[in-house]
Amino acid sequence: MTEEILKVEHLDKFYDDRQVLHDINFSLKKGEVLTLLGPSGSGKSTLLRTLNGLEDYKKGAIYFHGKKINPSPKEWQMLRQKIGMVFQSYDLFPNLKLLKQVRLDQYLNAYPRELSGGQKQRVAIVRALAMRPEVMLLDEITASLDPEMVRGIEEIVELLSKRDHMTMIIVTHQMNFASRIADEVLFLENGHILEDTPGKDFFDHPQTQRAKDFLDSMDY
Secondary structure (H helix, E strand, O other): OOOEEEEEEEEEEEEOOEEEEEEEEEEEEOOOEEEEEOOOOOOHHHHHHHOOOOOOOOEEEEEEOOEEOOOOHHHHHHHOOOEEEEOOOOOOOOOOHHHHHHOOHHHOOOOHHHOOHHHHHHHHHHHHHOOOOOEEEEEOOOOOOOHHHHHHHHHHHHHHHHOOOOEEEEEOOOHHHHHHHOOEEEEEEOOEEEEEEEHHHHHHOOOOHHHHHHHHHOOO
């Protein structure tokens, strides 16, 4: 049986009096790619940030390897070494030998200003990988890129999944990419999970009319 790495139970998140996540439940197994899909403002990025301790939560529990996380700054600081995150924007860092893994070893001695947006995002992925995380959280990592750069980043993520069996949770608006990589899809709207479906089933046979309408709107 595949090992369960993350589990979320009955998670509620508020901004002041406004509830933005409602009774979120799911689990993530080793080597699995979970994709969070849904319209803008549905809570996808908020959920991802909550799993990294960047957002607090009011009710519910998050478990890492079966142990309930105590949502304190100290514990999250330790867990971030095991739960890496890459954002839409990218801040760069000292050079690393891992650059070869994302096909950037020729830029080993380059300055950040000499890199394109796509190259910077590859380096941001390297920075997260440098901690040797057990889980990678990827939040719209192609959103700021030109279309021709998007495919290169997607290829790297697919390689991490298929070759390295990296466990990942991905927020994306790229439906073709999601359909290729997702083992499981959570479809969210207004902070609710409307569907929790195996990836292929979601794209071939969405269960709800809302998901069908969403896929139609994305020209999938």
